[in-house]
Amino acid sequence: MGVGNQDQTAFEFRGDWKEFFPIAASNLLLTLVTLGVYRFWATTRERRYFWSQTRFIDDTLEWTGTGKELFLGFLMAIVALIVPVIGLQFLIQALILQGQTALAGALGVGFYFIILFLVGFATFRALRYRLSRTHWHGIRGGSEDPGFRYGLSYIWKTLVGALVLGLLIPWSMTSLWADRWNQMSFGPHRFESAPEWGGLMKRFLLLYLVPVAAVILGIVTAVSSGGGPGGLGAVVGLLVIAFYVVLPLLALGYYAAFFREVVGTLSLTTINFQFTARTKEWFLLFLGNAGLYVLALIAALIPISALGLFSGLADLQPGQDPFAQNPGLIAGMVLALIIPMSLVGPFIRYRNWRFFIRNLEATGVIDLDLLTQSQTKVGSHGEGLFDALDMGAM
Amino acid sequence: MIPAWHYNGQTATRYEVYAVAQEDGLYLDLGDGRSDVAPWGDLFWIDKRDGASVFGRKGIDGWRVGIPLPMTDLLARRLPPQSRYGGLVDKFGIWPAVAGFTALSAAVVLVLWKAPDVVAPLVPMSWEQKMGDAMVGDLGGRICDGAEGQKALDALVRRIDPKASELRVRIVNVDMVNAAALPGGQILIFRGLLQEAKNPDELAGVLGHEIGHVRNRDVMQALLRQMGLSLLLGGVGGDVGGALNSAISASYSRAAESRADGYAINLMRTANVSPLPTAGFFDRLAEGERKLGKGAVAMSYMSSHPLSDERRKVFLASARKGATYAPAVTPQQWRAIVDACANDPDVKEGDLF
Incomplete structure (x- = not known):
């Protein structure tokens, strides 16, 4: 077909x-x-x-997902993960209040790693859950991978991405996308993802340099106007425009390019996807x-x-309780x-x-007889952790 | 024989089939002499798609049959009905379900709201003390615990409440006009309040009020109520800073506040301390509220605190005509309390959070 x-x-x-x-x-x-x-x-x-x-x-x-499995997933996430995490957080803050800063700091670093792991793990599991509940022609998707490895690579790739002053963020984003999707399948076929991050750097650098440029320009304007109130107003105006108008637009521009790249390099056997x-x-x-x-x-x-x-309420008198x-x-x-x-x-x-x-497009040929049922496991619970961490927003 | 379509769940190939209602199940003629029978009890409704009702089959992932609409009476009677909201709601119908859920939710809220009144007095004081210690600690060194100041403060506490042995009243080096009762009989007085208070009797009134909260176990009640509410709202709050913060700004019910005021008035009467300076203190607060105008009126309702002006009247009315009151502490002791933070060399300063 x-x-x-x-x-x-x-x-x-x-x-x-x-x-x-x-x-x-x-x-x-x-x-x-x-x-x-x-x-x-x-x-x-x-x-x-x-x-x-x-x-x-x-x-x-x-x-084909159900409300019950989402509910169960939520309960499991609360009991198995959220409660210990909150307990740890409680402990750290109690230590800070009691002046045991060094111990609290060490625990805090560990806590940060746990949270990073959980965010990665939850993202992976949510994608896996959604694919396993998506049927087309009676066939569904899924993954054999439980997502623990992804959680670990999420930790180090996020840290490396942020390390070099955030310059490697496009690399970590595309690489993590590929790590996720290469473990997913639909029917008997694996998804294949091979995005390149080099092409995204131009837009990312633009996004990256604008705040720096705005601050430098602001200082130059302030100095050249001799620090008068008019000059100050111009500086503030410049910064407001830079941070509230230009920056979000550039971020959107970067994200649009990112999404075109990652979807455009995604394929499922003979089908190639595009995002327009x-x-x-x-x-x-x-x-x-x-x-x-x-x-x-x-x-x-x-x-x-x-x-x-x-x-x-309009003619309320002082002392009167509305x-x-x-x-x-x-x-x-x-x-x-x-x-x-x-x-x-x-x-x-x-x-x-x-x-x-x-905006999603696909081209290629599908052989319906070869598109057989997925043999991946179907979990009994939904994207609980993802939901509990309130990450469904995007 | 009704023409229908079918996926067998093994491949994505779509089959054009004929469906027949039989006694033991839905019979599908797959062509080439092959057939399949799906027991009626195994079929479940999925959705309406392109003018057909689609059904799945328990135990066979992806097995689908699409029966074109309208269906024959025979099929419509045997096939499962359409589901809309989810099992329980479909069973009772949406309006009965809404009514039932509303009643149930109201009962849950009522229990969560009322339970603290019953449970709080049952919590052992030793637990409450441990909880208070965990929450407060040494407040990052912000407690003004110089010997002189603490001694004078203890004297003031004993003066208005001779049975105060389980109380731990301390001064905190934070610029905030406030005092707070925390779990375990801990009472914190913030430096800002000492600077605002004009004489020891004013502080005695505020202290008496907080002692009232401790004795009535309002603190535990408020804490339990807040935990119940946050449980209800889905977010189990686990940060101590937040817990401490909300205990300090705890909103007790208006009735609890009035009871605490009444407790303070009783303590002061027994101790022969004048309530008039406390009335004066509320008068100054009320002045601020008058300036804020209507906002303060609405705000006071929200914060569940009686208006300062109302509290002023209560304290004013409790004064006995012609009585001679004794000051709460000596001028030297009062100096020591007010300067407790200045005289504590190793105290840390700053905001709490």
Whole structure:
């Protein structure tokens, strides 16, 4: 079966936000009334929708993960890993407060290594879990590797990347991506990843040098203007623009190039993947996501100000307690804020998924008869640690 | 015979098949004389896709059959129903489930909220003391423990509460107008408060209030309540600095605060120390709140502290007309307390965190 030609792209997202809204809304309701416990099932419902609306060649993807396994994974992560880590942290801080700085410092370094390992390990396991729960034509992905080795290489590659003043970060990022994906498979086939980091250095150096240049330029401006208030204003303005506008844009430019490189050098037997989004598309994605937050804030402010006016908060006298007579008021206001703000998350994930699929391409040939079922193990629990470390944000 | 599609879970090849509802299961005619029967109990609903309902089969990874919609009545009756929210919610329907979960959550919150009142008095004092020691230690050398100052402070504590043997009251070299009761009968007085206080009777009132929190075991209650809440919010907080910080800024309920004030007033009455300077201290605090205006009103509710002005009135009202009170400590002792940090050569200075 041929994949990807001029007439038809290999990947297509055909979701509709009006279809997704009832899912997001009922998820929020159930999550609220279960004090958050439902969120694992909510995540599962979201992914089922995203996957089922994503077509690859002639059939859609299918998410076969369950809420129960995510919940179990979360509990396991808490018991097996988070509790000891928190205990260690508690011990270190108690030692600091009691003046045993040397011992605390030694433990602190060890703690840092453990955290680095866990972050790497969790990233690997999350990818493995997601592939093992992704079915296409009844076939799924997975990995034989439990990810401990990846956790170790995550430690040393992150440290080396940061060592030379952070100049080797592009190397560590691409190399870790390859380490991860080379252990993954779909059906009987291994993914193959061979990204090059040399091509990313131009954009990375730009990102790297701008803050330095901004500071030097700032000093030069300040000196040449003789240190007057006008000169100071110019320096501050320059630094603000450099750090809040130029720097994020350059970071986005670097990340866009990174993602094009790593996806573009990824293949699965005879299929090659590409990612088409350039900096501008990434910028529009983030702009849109930020816009959703603004929209939610406006949606929250209207009922909140109405509630406030209605309850006479505007002509409150000093010494008067606004909520004493009306405990429902504070609950109403909190809900009016929580509901729209919590709906932003699902829609950002919707937009991110749509962005990812729209820009993902594949070319090559698949032999369906040779695409046999994956023999990798299917874990009984989900991406608990990843979830517990709150790393699902990106 | 209904035309359907099928993946067998072994290869990615898609088969066009015919499906028939039989007594023992879903019969699939695979062509070339081959067939497969999936027992009804093993089938589970997956989703709707391209005008077909898709089902999987327990025990066979990736086995799928797509039955075009609309289905015949016979198939619809035997095949599993669509699932939407997850097992439990689908079983009861969304609204009954929402109602049930709400009731359950309310019960959990109520238990977590009320349990500390019951549990706190049961926690052995020795545990509480160990906990307090772990949290405080020597505060990185910031305790002003010069002999003179500590002796005078102990005298003040004994003066207003003769039974205070289990209390450990200490002065901390941090510029903060505050005092705090911590687990295990530890009371910290911050240097800023000593600079703000005009005379020993004011300090006696504040001290009495903190002793009230200790005796009522409010500290343990607040700590347990906070642990329960953070457990509920999913983040088990494990940093001591944070725990110490939140114990210092602990928000007791308004009732607990009023009880602690009442305890302080009783102590002072028994000790024959005037409550009027403490009222004056709250008056000065209230002055600050008046300047802040409406903000302070809302803030006071949030922080669960009674307004300084209300507290001032309570202390004012407790003064006996025509009584002659004795000062809490001698002027020399008061000097020693106020200068405790200045006179402690090896004390460290700085913010707590």
